[in-house]
Amino acid sequence: MAFRELNSKMVEATVVPGQRLFSQRGAMLAYRGEVSFTPNTQGGQGGIASMIGRRVAGEATPLMTVEGSGTVLFGHGGHHVQVINLTGDTLYVEADRLLAFEGTLDQGTMFMGSQGGVMGMVRGQVTGQGLFTTTLKGHGSVAVMAHGGVIELPITPQRPVHVDPQAYVAHHGDVRNKLSTALGWRDMVGRGSGEAFQLELSGHGTVFVQASEEKL
Numbered sequence: 001m002a003f004r005e006l007n008s009k010m011v012e013a014t015v016v017p018g019q020r021l022f023s024q025r026g027a028m029l030a031y032r033g034e035v036s037f038t039p040n041t042q043g044g045q046g047g048i049a050s051m052i053g054r055r056v057a058g059e060a061t062p063l064m065t066v067e068g069s070g071t072v073l074f075g076h077g078g079h080h081v082q083v084i085n086l087t088g089d090t091l092y093v094e095a096d097r098l099l100a101f102e103g104t105l106d107q108g109t110m111f112m113g114s115q116g117g118v119m120g121m122v123r124g125q126v127t128g129q130g131l132f133t134t135t136l137k138g139h140g141s142v143a144v145m146a147h148g149g150v151i152e153l154p155i156t157p158q159r160p161v162h163v164d165p166q167a168y169v170a171h172h173g174d175v176r177n178k179l180s181t182a183l184g185w186r187d188m189v190g191r192g193s194g195e196a197f198q199l200e201l202s203g204h205g206t207v208f209v210q211a212s213e214e215k216l
Helices: 044-056 113-127
Strands: 003-007 010-015 021-024 028-040 063-074 080-093 098-102 106-111 132-146 150-155 161-163 168-181 197-210
Touching: 003 080, 010 028, 010 080, 010 098, 021 028, 063 098, 080 197, 132 168, 132 197, 150 161, 150 168
Parallel strands: none
Antiparallel strands: 003 010, 010 063, 021 063, 021 098, 028 063, 080 132, 080 168, 098 132, 106 132, 150 197, 161 197, 168 197
16 A cells, blocks of 8 residues: 555655656655656546546646655645545546545546436536546555545445535445435525535445535
């Protein structure tokens, strides 16, 4: 595992020769050893197609490639940091919540409407969240950011989880997402978030929820 949580707002990453990390620009707090930081134009292992998808989605969060030999401290804006370890599955995470991730993971982009249909599109238009979500697949660790802490909620076939879209951080597993409305269309006029919308996650997996609706 490349990342070690030092406290709720900082992680330490081990950088070794021949392996890369990717981090959000401005996330490096300090480092020891011979470590280099260069702007990344390929969008991780997903290649240029992944980066194009992120730009179309309006989620072209600048990434830095981290290489060399040493340790790096990562954090950003005083936000809570959570480390998620992947063992071959896929993590779906909002691009602006990514702090850093291992280069062993394949990066891609998923159009949320492909799962949520028209309501998935409404999620982006009304709540201000992106229509596209970054995907990270394979074996490795990811550090994500959130407001006020993160809780993991299990998703089971017998018990789907309903999440405020702006409290959503990430999820993984065999999960379907669908945006539903708790109010009528007339009642939603002028309401951009909150209980008017609920993101329903069903199937089998885990969803990560932050303690605040505040956007990063």
